[in-house]
Every structure is written in C-alpha cells, then in structure tokens.
Amino acid sequence: xxxxxxxxxxxxxxxxxxxxxxxxxxxxxxxxxxxxxxxxxxxxxxxxxxxxxxxxxxxxxxxxxxxxxxxxxxxxxxxxxxxxxxxxxxxxxxxxxxxxxxxxxxxxxxxxxxxxxxxxxxxxxxxxxxxxxxxxxxxxxxxxxxxxxxxxxxxxxxxxxxxxxxxxxxxxxxxxxxxxxxxxxxxxxxxxxxxxxxxxxxxxxxxxxxxxxxxxxxxxxxxxxxxxxxxxxxxxxxxxxxxxxxxxxxxxxxxxxxxxxxxxxxxxxxxxxxxxxxxxxxxxxxxxxxxxxxxxxxxxxxxxxxxxxxxxxxxxxxxxxxxxxxxxxxxxxxxxxxxxxxxxxxxxxxxxxxxxxxxxxxxxxxxxxxxxxxxxxxxxxxxxxxxxxxxxxxxxxxxxxxxxxxxxxxxxxxxxxxxxxxxxxxxxxxxxxxxxxxxxxxxxxxxxxxxxxxxxxxxxxxxxxxxxxxxxxxxxxxxxxxxxxxxxxxxxxxxxxxxxxxxxxxxxxxxxxxxxxxxxxxxxxxxxxxxxxxxxxxxxxxxxxxxxxxxxxxxxxxxxxxxxxxxxxxxxxxxxxxxxxxxxxxxxxxxxxxxxxxxxxxxxxxxxxxxxxxxxxxxxxxxxxxxxxxxxxxxxxxxxxxxxxxxxxxxxxxxxxxxxxxxxx
Numbered sequence: 079x080x081x082x083x084x085x086x087x088x089x090x091x092x093x094x095x096x097x098x099x100x101x102x103x104x105x106x107x108x109x110x111x112x113x114x115x116x117x118x119x120x121x122x123x124x125x126x127x128x129x130x131x132x133x134x135x136x137x138x139x140x141x142x143x144x145x146x147x148x149x150x151x152x153x154x155x156x157x158x159x160x161x162x163x164x165x166x167x168x169x170x171x172x173x174x175x176x177x178x179x180x181x182x183x184x185x186x187x188x189x190x191x192x193x194x195x196x197x198x199x200x201x202x203x204x205x206x207x208x209x210x211x212x213x214x215x216x217x218x219x220x221x222x223x224x225x226x227x228x229x230x231x232x233x234x235x236x237x238x239x240x241x242x243x244x245x246x247x248x249x250x251x252x253x254x255x256x257x258x259x260x261x262x263x264x265x266x267x268x269x270x271x272x273x274x275x276x277x278x279x280x281x282x283x284x285x286x287x288x289x290x291x292x293x294x295x296x297x298x299x300x301x302x303x304x305x306x307x308x309x310x311x312x313x314x315x316x317x318x319x320x321x322x323x324x325x326x327x328x329x330x331x332x333x334x335x336x337x338x339x340x341x342x343x344x345x346x347x348x349x350x351x352x353x354x355x356x357x358x359x360x361x362x363x364x365x366x367x368x369x370x371x372x373x374x375x376x377x378x379x380x381x382x383x384x385x386x387x388x389x390x391x392x393x394x395x396x397x398x399x400x401x402x403x404x405x406x407x408x409x410x411x412x413x414x415x416x417x418x419x420x421x422x423x424x425x426x427x428x429x430x431x432x433x434x435x436x437x438x439x440x441x442x443x444x445x446x447x448x449x450x451x452x453x454x455x456x457x458x459x460x461x462x463x464x465x466x467x468x469x470x471x472x473x474x475x476x477x478x479x480x481x482x483x484x485x486x487x488x489x490x491x492x493x494x495x496x497x498x499x500x501x502x503x504x505x506x507x508x509x510x511x512x513x514x515x516x517x518x519x520x521x522x523x524x525x526x527x528x529x530x531x532x533x534x535x536x537x538x539x540x541x542x543x544x545x546x547x548x549x550x551x552x553x554x555x556x557x558x559x560x561x562x563x564x565x566x567x568x569x570x571x572x573x574x575x576x577x578x579x580x581x582x583x584x585x586x587x588x589x590x591x592x593x594x595x596x597x598x599x600x601x602x603x604x605x606x607x608x609x610x611x612x613x614x615x616x617x618x619x620x621x622x623x624x625x626x627x628x629x630x631x632x633x634x635x636x637x638x639x640x641x642x643x644x645x646x647x648x649x650x651x652x653x654x655x656x657x658x659x660x661x662x663x664x665x666x667x668x669x670x671x672x673x674x675x676x677x678x679x680x681x682x683x684x685x686x687x688x689x690x691x692x693x694x695x696x697x698x699x700x701x702x703x704x705x706x707x708x709x710x711x712x713x714x715x716x717x718x719x720x721x722x723x724x725x726x727x728x729x730x731x732x733x734x735x736x737x738x739x740x741x742x743x
Contacts, residue, residue, distance in 0.1 A: 111590075115135075118615060120399070123401060127140065135590030136152040137152075137586040143177055149671070151637065155454060155586070158661055165456045166659070168453050168641075168659070170451050171450050172450065175217060175220065182413060182440075182446060183221070185416070193418070195421050198438070200247075200438070201439065204229040205239065206232075207443030207647075208642060209238065212677070213447060214242060227243055228251075231253045236252060240274075251277060251439070252274065277301035278334065288341050304326055304352045305324070305325030306325075306352050308367045348385055349387040352390065359409045367390070372388070376427060380431075390420055390438070390441075393442075395444070444643040449639075455635070457561050457599075457636055463557045463558075463559075467527065468527065478511065482525055497532075554596055559598075561598070561599050565602070567610065570658065572645060582638070583639070593624035596622050598610065602653075603655065655735045655736060656681060656735045662677040684730060687735055
C-alpha cells in the first residue's frame with residue numbers, strides 16, 4: 079500500500095515514505111478493517127489460534143486456544159506501567175505453556191489410540207531450549223498427568239532436572255558429552271529410583287559408564303544414540319546425517335552391543351535414540367528418519383538388547399511465518415500429523431520385523447515454549463532517508479540542480495527507467511563536483527533533496543504500472559523508514575542476528591487503523607547489525623514492515639512474538655544491555671480483565687551488569703565522586719551542583735539498562 083499522486087504526468091510532492099496519498103488514505107481508512115489487518119500481518123497463520131485482533135484494534139492472546147478466554151495485550155501493558163516497570167518487557171503467558179504441553183501429549187495419545195499402538199508416549203522437555211525456572215517448573219507441573227519428563231545436556235542442567243523431575247514414571251534423558259562426574263550425577267538419580275537414561279554419544283563413554291555404575295553399585299539405564307544417514311531439513315540440517323556431531327555409527331553400534339553383552343549389561347540398554355535436526359520443516363524428513371531408526375531398533379532388539387523406549391529426539395517445528403510450507407521458518411505439517419506419522423511408521427516396521435512396539439519418546443522443546451513469550455518494545459522515533467521537501471528555485475542555482483528539477487518534473491510511466499538512470503547519474507555527478515570544489519554544500523543539498531524526492535515519486539508511479547522497470551522495483555524497501563525501538567536484538571532475539579531466524583512482528587494496538595509507513599526496526603545498540611529486517615506480511619517474507627505513523631506524545635508499542643524458545647537463555651549483554659523486565663500472566667475468568675500478573679521479575683540494572691563484567695560499581699562511583707570533589711575545590715563546580723551530579727551518577731547505576739525516559743517524536 080503505497081501512494082500514487084499524479085498531476086498530469088508530473089508527480090507532486092508527498093510526505094516521505096507515506097504509502098498513500100491523502101485521498102487514498104481517507105478511502106482506505108474508511109474501508110480498513112480488523113480482517114484486513116489480520117490478513118496483512120498473517121496473524122491467523124503464525125498465531126495458530128493463540129493470537130488475534132480484538133474489536134478495539136488491539137492484539138489479544140488466547141492462552142487456552144480458541145474458543146477460550148482472551149487477554150488484551152494492551153491491558154497487560156497498562157498493568158505493567160502501573161507497576162512502575164519500563165519497556166522493553168517480556169510477557170510470559172504461562173497458561174500457553176501448559177496448553178502446549180497438553181497439545182503435544184494429547185496428539186500422541188490420539189495417534190496411539192487411532193493406530194492401536196501397543197505401547198505409550200513419554201515425552202521429555204529439553205531444558206536447553208529455555209532453562210528459566212518459571213518455564214521449566216510450569217512445564218513440569220503441566221506435564222504431571224502425562225508423566226512428562228525432562229532432558230539435560232550438561233551437569234548444570236542435570237542438577238536442575240534431578241531437583242525437579244520427581245515423578246518415578248517420567249523419564250530423564252541425559253544427552254551431550256559426559257565425564258565421570260556427569261555420569262555419577264545421573265546414577266545418583268538411579269539411586270533415588272528415577273528413570274534416568276545416560277545416552278551414549280561416543281563409544282568410549284560406554285566402558286566409563288559401566289565402570290562408574292559398578293563402583294556405585296547401581297544398575298544404569300543406558301541409551302544408545304545412532305548417527306543416522308537421514309538428514310533433517312532447514313537451517314539446522316547439518317546437525318544430522320553422516321557428519322553429525324553426536325551419535326554412534328552402525329559399526330560402533332555393533333561394538334556397543336558386544337561391550338554390553340561382555341559386561342552382562344544388555345538388559346540395561348533400554349533406550350534407542352536419534353536426532354536429525356531442529357525445526358524440521360518437511361514431514362518427509364521425519365518419516366525417513368523414523369523409518370531408518372526403526373530398522374536399527376528392530377535389529378538391536380533381535381541382537382538381545384532390552385530396548386523399551388524409542389526416542390526420536392527433537393525437531394518438531396514451529397511455523398513462525400504461518401505459510402505452512404517446507405521453507406525456513408515454516409513447516410508443512412501439523413503436530414497431529416507429526417505424531418501420527420511417527421506412530422504409524424514405527425508400528426508398521428515393528429510388525430514387519432516381528433518385534434515389540436516400544437514406548438515412544440520425543441524431545442520437543444521449541445514447539446512447547448515458542449508461543450508463550452513475546453517481547454513488547456516502545457518505538458520512540460524514526461530515521462527517514464533523504465529530505466522530504468523539494469527545495470525552492472533560486473535565480474543563481476547550478477545547472478545540475480536545474481537539470482535534476484526537470485527530471486523530477488518530467489517523470490512518467492514511459493520514461494521511468496531512463497529517468498531513474500539519469501537521476502542517479504546526476505547525483506553521482508554532483509558528488510564528483512563537490513569533491514573537486516565546483517559545487518557548494520548548499521547546492522549539493524538541493525541535488526540530494528531532489529534526488530530523494532524523485533525516488534519517492536518513482537515509487538508512487540510504480541504502484542500504477544503493471545510492469546515497472548526491473549531495476550526500480552525495490553526502491554520502496556531502500557527508502558523505508560527506520561523505526562527506533564527500545565530493545566537490544568542481541569539480548570531479545572539473538573537467533574535473528576545469528577541465523578536469520580524470523581520472529582513475527584506486529585503492532586499490538588491501532589490495528590483498526592491503516593498502517594502508513596514502510597519501515598524496518600533498529601535497536602538501541604551501537605551495532606549496525608542491531609536491526610530487524612525480515613518480516614511476515616500476508617503470506618510472504620519481506621525486508622520491510624508496514625507500521626503506523628508515530629503520534630507525537632503517544633507511545634507506540636510493537637510486539638515481537640514467539641520468542642519463548644532459546645532467545646531467553648541465549649541473549650547476551652552487547653553494549654551492557656542486560657535482561658529485560660518480565661511479567662508472568664495467568665488467565666482469570668473472574669477478573670474484569672480476564673487475567674492477573676502472577677509475578678514481576680525486574681530486569682537488570684546497570685550496576686548488576688557492570689558487576690558481571692568485573693567492575694565494582696561502588697568503586698566506580700567513588701572515583702567519579704572524587705573527580706567531582708576536585709572540581710568543587712578548584713571552583714569549577716558549586717557544592718550543590720556537585721552533590722546533584724554525584725546523586726545522578728549513582729541513581730543511574732541503579733536504573734534499568736534500557737532507555738527509560740522516552741517520548742515518541
């Protein structure tokens with residue numbers, strides 16, 4: 079939606095980056111609807127029934143799914159403000175965590191019932207996806223009905239899991255490379271009567287585990303991880319296949335069987351495991367992996383191992399774009415299809431091989447946690463490309479300025495490509511003249527203003543042309559406004575920077591108004607990479623996002639959604655922006671707003687992040703106070719002013735690391 083305003087063949091001046099002319103804007107405002115906004119930001123796609131726009135034009139969340147109670151996110155924002163918290167702020171919808179645990183387990187229960195599968199499903203949550211206590215504890219509580227377990231990939235994670243996974247029926251899976259201490263921790267769990275599986279990732283771990291188990295006089299539960307030839311799909315496909323980091327090759331599996339038999343431990347090997355990659359976007363990869371894995375399982379079973387659990391690892395995807403296809407950031411299957419294909423494929427091969435159907439285990443983390451968290455940020459300004467106004471004509475202006483004026487005035491549908499090339503050439507010529515001292519700074523400014531106005535006019539014209547010139551089609555992206563958002567990409571969405579991971583971004587209010595600005599979002603770090611420049615609009619991925627004009631004196635809020643997996647724990651302290659404020663929201667039908675804030679967790683203050691990088695805040699304050707006192711003694715500061723400056727420095731130490739005193743402009 080971009081503006082086209084023509085006067086004959088010449089384009090008149092428009093406000094910068096405004097995609098609609100005044101008449102068109104009025105028309106669209108009258109016809110713009112919540113349904114159009116929903117389609118524009120593809121909320122029904124990536125929202126998966128958990129997000130929608132309410133009658134106020136605000137984003138709402140349905141933590142239990144539709145139909146069910148809804149929470150107006152702007153109401154949550156108002157509660158956050160009332161509690162004196164500042165933005166950015168992470169909102170966790172804890173009921174949504176519980177819903178996702180239920181959805182996953184119920185999908186497998188249905189598939190097992192429909193296919194008359196002979197064993198059960200025992201899911202585990204891999205806490206590496208989000209180790210925050212408020213997340214893991216909620217998942218454990220929600221999973222009690224299903225004997226839902228936990229997975230640990232390090233000693234630190236295992237310490238957490240041993241303290242939380244108390245259900246004797248739930249299993250604990252220990253992945254990752256292990257030393258003797260790691261194994262002793264796992265076997266401590268066995269001493270407590272827990273089903274703790276130590277998964278063998280490399281062959282030399284097996285004799286060590288057997289030795290430690292004998293020393294501790296406890297029977298271990300052993301898992302064997304196979305390195306399948308089948309590879310995953312998408313961004314993380316390299317984590318599977320023949321060259322994967324973890325797992326035993328087929329010859330190593332045969333050696334492992336011999337080791338287990340020679341040690342009398344074949345009954346202890348009760349879990350078979352594989353993993354083909356995270357965020358699998360194509361269901362075919364799941365089917366192929368299960369097919370290969372099931373054949374290996376059947377053969378290991380026939381070789382005498384007492385395998386009772388078949389662990390398909392992680393990989394269940396999340397559709398961040400809502401496009402439902404096998405491309406990055408999306409997936410071409412549903413959670414029900416995922417469960418059904420695993421159950422059906424495994425059952426068929428077990429029947430064919432005439433072996434018992436094992437319990438099914440999956441380690442789905444992203445699919446459980448992604449939806450429950452969103453980051454709300456306040457936009458406090460914008461950066462526009464070029465000058466918006468055509469400079470007035472002067473009698474003594476340079477010839478190059480006059481020539482560029484003619485190009486701007488003469489632009490039409492037939493000469494757009496040629497005129498574009500001419501305008502670019504004039505801009506380059508003006509720069510060369512300036513470098514040689516031929517053109518003044520004021521005249522160069524006129525050239526640049528005219529050039530940017532030409533580009534905006536060309537963008538408007540292209541909207542009317544059926545086939546605009548190829549090399550002018552992406553000018554609107556190049557001239558997009560940069561909206562200044564109060565957040566750190568490296569803290570709140572590191573995967574966007576590192577992997578190009580897409581997270582849905584949309585305004586959380588004013589969605590009943592037409593979005594008027596072509597934008598990208600830039601953060602407040604001193605890093606050019608600190609920007610969001612991949613967005614979902616309709617069912618396409620683009621480099622820009624349509625947002626509303628910023629109203630002076632009003633705060634404009636934008637949400638980045640589905641950040642609950644990995645982002646919380648992987649965020650860093652670039653520029654010493656620490657953890658953001660956080661609130662936990664629960665559904666409450668008896669509350670007038672249908673929710674309550676169960677917990678508020680303040681984000682990092684400046685002194686806290688300084689301490690983490692080995693500075694002593696009190697010592698820094700002491701040094702600054704000493705410098706201020708010296709200026710007072712020299713008569714360069716008055717004592718009262720010195721006290722005020724000292725207090726300000728120390729107060730800033732205790733303040734939120736993000737920008738606190740902002741007004742939209």
